[in-house]
Amino acid sequence: MFITVDADKCQGHTQCMIVAPELVDLTDAGHAFAKGDGRVPTHLKETASMAMHSCPEGAIRTYEADDEGAARTGGTS
């Protein structure tokens, strides 16, 4: 599983930092981005789902590696 943050949608609520600091971090301006290449370790799948549901803007998506195109166009895994 991968996690991705849509920089155009993120408004810096920082809710994801409360539930998933293992997977996301903040820019200096306070906007979220996925750590590393966005890969979600198996034991953090639930955490990734929490991050997705924590965002009031719907800026965070998770997707499986073979489903990347769907995630980029707004689908969810």
Added chain:
Amino acid sequence: VAWTSANGGHWVVTTHAVVTEVLQRAGDFCSASRTDPDGTEWGGLRIPRREFYRLLPGEADQPEWNEYRRLIGSWFTPSAIDKRRAAIGAIVDDVLDGIIERGEADLVNDVAGPIVASATLDLLGFDRTPDRQYAHVAHLVAYASGTELEGELATGMPWMKSQIEDEIARRMTAPTDDLTSAVVHGSISGRPPTREEMVAILLQILLGGLDTTSGLIAYAMSYLSEHREDLDRLREDDHFRRTATEEFVRWVSPIGAMARAAVADVALADHTIERRAPVLVAFKSANRDDAIFADADSVQLDRAPNPHVGFGAGVHRCLGSHVARAVFQETLVRILTRMPDFRIDTGRAERYPFEGTALGYVAMPMSFTAGPRLHT
């Protein structure tokens, strides 16, 4: 999505999904006041429309909004506010020193109001001496219209504006490294901000932060006084304090609602919102949406995830949210440490006589075992 004929007629949106959508579609639903060629005035953040001091960047739309937000945004980021945490904590301790030997106080007027005002004035670089007067006027703005306190508001706001103009005048001749100097000597699309823009920006920071955070503290303390099982954990567990902060913002929603207006005939859900039609965006209602929040009316201090819109959403998302969180958390932990047996007399607590868009308390008696000052 519904229409009401109240207050001249306007739409109301209440679900989390549609509230978020309206706020995100800032190009369709504007925040600024606008005037048509025929002289018709429309838009703005209040229903019904009423003349008030302009606030920026809240009452601006893109592209102007970008310029205002860029001017002050870096002062409000999580990392910038983290650096101010110790200073905020010191302000809290100072204010608590003023009451701790008495064993009783008014949480709103002796604690929350002065703390929030001082922290905001400190961020601006303003003279903090009249902190209580700032807090008082900000509270009046929230609830005094149409009450017997309207006269006091009518003198309070000009007082606050003149304070701001004095601070601006000092920075014009002698800039410092504070936020106010950054506004006064900043650039809007390559030109200096006008005096009116400076006042509107500084007024927004003051009015946006004072009454809301103070209301949040009052509602939260009132709740905690009656639900004491989590007080130890709130004092000691930093992560729990963070989830609790978000839950109080969700549950209280200090700004209950705010308006937008359609810039053209636009589709929303199954409706067409006509050009110029006001839309009341009900944050508080969205924050109680059972489709998003399980058992939405109950307070669950460890609630996570918590995608509340208590700070709004979209580009206008509350600029001061990280200040509010820091002030709230530093206040909470110090009250719980220095006055652990505090009790709020909820029976004598007095809510705002009018809770239109802002929610809060006029007064809230609290008692506690008297303790020593930290500083003499």
